[in-house]
Amino acid sequence: MNLVEKDKSFIWHPFTPMAEWCSGTSEPLVIERGNGVYVYDTLGRSYIDGNASIWTNVHGHCHPKINDAIIQQLEKIAHCSFLGTTNEPAILLAEKLIGLFPSNSLQRVFFSDDGSTAIECAMKMAIQYFQIKGQSERCRFVTFDNAYHGDTLGASSLGAIDRFFVRFSDLGLPVICLNSVEELNKVDCKEIAAVVLEPMVQGAAGIRLWPEGMLNQIRNWCDSNQSLLILDEVMTGFGRTGKMFASEHESVIPDIMALAKGLTGGYLPLAATLTTSKIFDAFLDGEENTFYYGHSYSGNPVGCAAALASLQIFEEESTLASLPKKTQHLSKVLENLKRENQKVIDIRQCGLIAGIELLGSDEIIGPEVCNVARDYGLLTRAIGNTVVFMPPLAINNDQISDSISALQKAIEKVLG
Numbered sequence: 001m002n003l004v005e006k007d008k009s010f011i012w013h014p015f016t017p018m019a020e021w022c023s024g025t026s027e028p029l030v031i032e033r034g035n036g037v038y039v040y041d042t043l044g045r046s047y048i049d050g051n052a053s054i055w056t057n058v059h060g061h062c063h064p065k066i067n068d069a070i071i072q073q074l075e076k077i078a079h080c081s082f083l084g085t086t087n088e089p090a091i092l093l094a095e096k097l098i099g100l101f102p103s104n105s106l107q108r109v110f111f112s113d114d115g116s117t118a119i120e121c122a123m124k125m126a127i128q129y130f131q132i133k134g135q136s137e138r139c140r141f142v143t144f145d146n147a148y149h150g151d152t153l154g155a156s157s158l159g160a161i162d163r164f165f166v167r168f169s170d171l172g173l174p175v176i177c178l179n180s181v182e183e184l185n186k187v188d189c190k191e192i193a194a195v196v197l198e199p200m201v202q203g204a205a206g207i208r209l210w211p212e213g214m215l216n217q218i219r220n221w222c223d224s225n226q227s228l229l230i231l232d233e234v235m236t237g238f239g240r241t242g243k244m245f246a247s248e249h250e251s252v253i254p255d256i257m258a259l260a261k262g263l264t265g266g267y268l269p270l271a272a273t274l275t276t277s278k279i280f281d282a283f284l285d286g287e288e289n290t291f292y293y294g295h296s297y298s299g300n301p302v303g304c305a306a307a308l309a310s311l312q313i314f315e316e317e318s319t320l321a322s323l324p325k326k327t328q329h330l331s332k333v334l335e336n337l338k339r340e341n342q343k344v345i346d347i348r349q350c351g352l353i354a355g356i357e358l359l360g361s362d363e364i365i366g367p368e369v370c371n372v373a374r375d376y377g378l379l380t381r382a383i384g385n386t387v388v389f390m391p392p393l394a395i396n397n398d399q400i401s402d403s404i405s406a407l408q409k410a411i412e413k414v415l416g
């Protein structure tokens, strides 16, 4: 058997209709290496990593600084438990993360493995916080239509994308799902532990932008009703929207923030749930109030070393300062794409995150367009008929142009 045959025999891929994947006609790419914004398959073909390896990569692949940091840490130790011991990279990373926020705001870091666990941790923190405070009736969460917060059962009870979550909707935690911020007025606030939101833009919903001012409105509602605000910056964190964190666009500080995908620059699985001293301090009162939650690889030193290196690159390469020019260039080429192609019916953009919505008939054609775009050197995915373009922040303007012209060719080929 060759590699692809073995894959089709032994592997179950995430979010993948496996009958189609395993069929004789599918030709999965076997990715062998990466360099900057390019990835290369085993047949030697190169592709621009147009969705930053599912929204994780920040500074490009095989960045020498992150590679070095990982290798150096590996030569010391790969992992040792974070239950009862600690390690230097995790300590320095926690300090660094806290330093990214105004002083006396988010002040504690809880490490876990991925976006879903960062959200699970946030939910349990919120529930236990109110139990400690003698308000155990506050055990519900408010979420919004089309939300996506991960796939573990707690996180998926917040999810409101039918195709992924409707099967499990009766089995999870109690959630109230709203269509708009105005509907908050109808909610019985005394039951609400927290409002959970992807700030500025919902990713998995198909790159949907929130109205301006919404973050502030929700912050105010939470303050007036003593509910917590959990912001899920798993996708939007680390420069994706043009600022380090999307919540900075409206100067909102949540009570709890979940970080993952771009935390290590997209090199290793690591997540962090950040919270305030107010919440942390409540757990200090007696052994019975301890937060009995954690994962085997919490605080993994190799992941933390990668994250520290990634944050150092933000400083050394002035990553954030480089973004406005790239964002403007992307807007310009996307406007051209829309003007020149009637099959492009909507463009939604926030920083270097873009959703390009195509005119579908009864058929979903987004995945087919992405499939064809590979032939022109662009690797990305679609959500329904919305093609997602969310490249590593390290992409340059020429590479942005190349990506969108590959997409244009693919749209013309599939839709005429």
Ligand SMILES: *Cc1c(COP(=O)(O)O)cnc(C)c1O
Pocket: 114, 115, 116, 117, 119, 148, 149, 150, 151, 198, 203, 204, 232, 233, 234, 235, 236, 260, 261
């Ligand atoms: C990807 C994502 C998650 C889940 O993260 P995983 O690392 O895949 O578990 C949660 N929230 C948002 C907004 C995401 O985009």
